[in-house]
Structure formats: structure tokens, C-alpha cells
Amino acid sequence: LKRSGEFPPMIIHMVAIGEKSGQLEEMLANVAKAYESRVGTRVTMLMRTLEPLTILILGGMVGFVVFSILMPLLKINEFAQ
Numbered sequence: 001l002k003r004s005g006e007f008p009p010m011i012i013h014m015v016a017i018g019e020k021s022g023q024l025e026e027m028l029a030n031v032a033k034a035y036e037s038r039v040g041t042r043v044t045m046l047m048r049t050l051e052p053l054t055i056l057i058l059g060g061m062v063g064f065v066v067f068s069i070l071m072p073l074l075k076i077n078e079f080a081q
Contacts, residue, residue: 010034 001007001015011031018027 001012014027014031015024018024021027
């Protein structure tokens with residue numbers, strides 16, 4: 001694992017400890033739980049960041065549609081006077 005360079009040092013150390021203690025399966029389960037928690041936290045943070053951005057984009061789209069409907073009506077009203 002260390003030579004491949006694909007794994008973080010924490011995983012390498014935990015696997016080494018699991019191999020030495022004879023509890024590799026439990027140690028890998030602990031690693032999986034830790035990374036699952038980390039991924040869940042990052043996804044939550046990403047969603048919290050994207051939510052206001054999505055609201056702003058949708059608000060802009062609705063505003064554009066309302067403006068594009070009202071503008072011709074106002075022009076017709078000015079033309080009729």
C-alpha cells in the first residue's frame with residue numbers, strides 16, 4: 001500500500017496495526033466508517049453551499065420570465081396612450 005502511493009498514511013497505519021494485531025477486518029471496518037463519515041460531512045457542506053446558489057439562479061430565471069412578460073404589456077400600454 002505504501003509503495004503504490006494511492007492511499008493516505010492513516011489507512012496504511014491502520015492496516016499495519018490490524019495486520020499486527022490480527023484484527024485486519026475490524027480495522028478496515030473502522031477505516032470505512034471514518035471515510036464514510038468524512039464523505040457524508042463533505043456532501044452536507046456542499047449541499048449547504050449549493051442551496052443558496054440554486055435559489056438565486058431560480059429567482060433570476062423567474063425574474064427574467066416575469067420581466068419578459070410584463071415588458072411587452074407595458075409597451076402596449078404606452079403605445080395606446
